[in-house]
Amino acid sequence: MKNFSKVSKDWWKESAMGIPKLITETPGPKSKTMHANTTRYMKGLSSQVKLFPVCFEEGFGITLTDVDGNKYLDFSSGIYVTSLGHCHPKISEAISYWAKKLMNAHDFTTPVKEKLMEKMAGILPGKLNAIQLYSDGTVAVEAAIRAARAITNKHEFISAYRDFHGKTMGAVSCAQMYRGETYSYGPTRAAGFYMVPRPDPYRPLWTKADGSIDTDSYIRFYEDFLKEGTVGNVAAFLLEPAQGWAGSIFPPEDFFPKLKRLCEKYKILLCDDEVLAGMGRTGEWLTLNHWGVIPDIVTFGKSFGNGFPVTAMVVSEENGEALEKISASSSYGGNPMACAAALASIEVIEEEDILQNVRLVGKFFMNRMLKMKEQHPIIGDVKGKGFLLGIELVKDKKTKEPFDEAGKLVYQKAFRKGLAWIPAGHILRMSPPLIMDEKYASMGMDIIEDAITEVEKEFGYQ
Numbered sequence: 001m002k003n004f005s006k007v008s009k010d011w012w013k014e015s016a017m018g019i020p021k022l023i024t025e026t027p028g029p030k031s032k033t034m035h036a037n038t039t040r041y042m043k044g045l046s047s048q049v050k051l052f053p054v055c056f057e058e059g060f061g062i063t064l065t066d067v068d069g070n071k072y073l074d075f076s077s078g079i080y081v082t083s084l085g086h087c088h089p090k091i092s093e094a095i096s097y098w099a100k101k102l103m104n105a106h107d108f109t110t111p112v113k114e115k116l117m118e119k120m121a122g123i124l125p126g127k128l129n130a131i132q133l134y135s136d137g138t139v140a141v142e143a144a145i146r147a148a149r150a151i152t153n154k155h156e157f158i159s160a161y162r163d164f165h166g167k168t169m170g171a172v173s174c175a176q177m178y179r180g181e182t183y184s185y186g187p188t189r190a191a192g193f194y195m196v197p198r199p200d201p202y203r204p205l206w207t208k209a210d211g212s213i214d215t216d217s218y219i220r221f222y223e224d225f226l227k228e229g230t231v232g233n234v235a236a237f238l239l240e241p242a243q244g245w246a247g248s249i250f251p252p253e254d255f256f257p258k259l260k261r262l263c264e265k266y267k268i269l270l271c272d273d274e275v276l277a278g279m280g281r282t283g284e285w286l287t288l289n290h291w292g293v294i295p296d297i298v299t300f301g302k303s304f305g306n307g308f309p310v311t312a313m314v315v316s317e318e319n320g321e322a323l324e325k326i327s328a329s330s331s332y333g334g335n336p337m338a339c340a341a342a343l344a345s346i347e348v349i350e351e352e353d354i355l356q357n358v359r360l361v362g363k364f365f366m367n368r369m370l371k372m373k374e375q376h377p378i379i380g381d382v383k384g385k386g387f388l389l390g391i392e393l394v395k396d397k398k399t400k401e402p403f404d405e406a407g408k409l410v411y412q413k414a415f416r417k418g419l420a421w422i423p424a425g426h427i428l429r430m431s432p433p434l435i436m437d438e439k440y441a442s443m444g445m446d447i448i449e450d451a452i453t454e455v456e457k458e459f460g461y462q
């Protein structure tokens with residue numbers, strides 16, 4: 001089996017010199033024309049693209065280049081995907097090697113799959129080592145739902161308000177439903193899928209006498225809900241460890257340990273959807289590692305292949321038999337290119353000490369955001385761990401009324417200043433590549449702060 005060599009940690013730095021570099025207005029003339037041509041046919045774009053219709057042509061490290069030659073600092077990693085930098089040389093080489101040697105062999109074993117399985121078993125906690133591979137996060141979540149049913153012989157699922165798990169029927173039944181302009185057509189949640197509130201420290205439903213969030217009340221509510229709101233056949237709590245789409249919302253430290261105890265009491269599985277937050281984004285392989293909790297089922301995606309579509313669903317060894325029962329394999333899952341991308345990505349995280357970088361630069365991000373919160377009347381809250389970050393904009397710090405209009409404007413202004421990113425609504429979400437150092441972290445935050453200041457002036461706050 002061919003091994004691909006380690007590259008210097010600084011592989012991306014030369015290409016980042018002088019960014020952001022804007023040589024036309026943005027989106028530039030070529031971007032506008034190409035976007036217009038494309039959208040004559042291509043429909044259903046995300047709100048971010050509609051608000052800033054730029055066309056990208058190249059990505060390397062932390063730099064994105066558009067078709068007009070403008071260079072942007074990347075604060076989104078695609079969409080939490082290219083977390084080790086665009087076109088990481090080792091990962092690209094590994095994918096192209098297998099693209100020329102063997103693209104698909106159904107789910108037969110290949111040398112690169114053998115290596116990936118060993119590698120994954122080595123980084124996963126506890127006995128999480130019965131693995132299946134897919135090509136979408138959503139499909140990994142669907143497989144997790146089927147596996148949970150097979151393991152428990154139960155069929156009900158509990159997820160949480162504002163969680164996101166994908167867009168197929170099972171996954172969307174565990175997720176925030178689309179509302180307003182983008183409500184979903186047809187049936188909403190499938191039968192047997194329930195949502196409960198989960199603790200958001202900035203907007204708590206239940207607080208203790210000192211005003212801090214009261215995790216125990218959430219857990220008591222869940223226990224009550226199990227008795228009153230279900231038919232007593234709950235297979236799993238299926239949750240994001242931290243809510244990515246909702247705006248980088250992290251639960252209090254005691255939430256998952258207490259939830260896990262509740263699950264054990266009622267023989268319910270804890271299914272941890274790490275598609276967005278896993279593989280180093282918060283400074284750990286699994287975000288649940290921060291709280292010492294080992295889930296029963298875990299899903300990975302996005303960063304897992306650093307841009308190549310490869311995802312995984314993993315259950316613990318003693319439940320591995322369930323994967324036989326659900327006929328777990330698929331057409332593209334675990335093809336050699338996919339395995340090569342995931343294997344090389346894990347090796348890069350180890351070789352470049354990425355988890356440590358995320359912890360260190362993550363602290364820098366948090367300190368900077370805390371300072372910004374003190375200085376800006378429209379910043380209600382800042383949140384995050386590692387490189388999964390959010391700044392919540394409000395009209396008034398006391399009422400905490402969400403400031404959606406400001407969110408949109410800050411997004412567009414920062415993009416115009418050369419920051420490629422993907423906030424949504426009133427929470428400015430940031431997911432920079434995990435290779436980023438303090439210099440560029442600071443540059444990105446300067447751009448965002450300038451944009452916030454301008455928006456505050458426009459709305460009469462300064």
Ligand SMILES: Cc1ncc(COP(=O)(O)O)c(C=O)c1O
Binds near residue numbers: 138
């Ligand atoms: C937590 C989580 N789970 C699942 C998914 C679905 O992944 P995909 O878009 O690869 O199908 C997403 C996508 O954003 C996600 O954030």
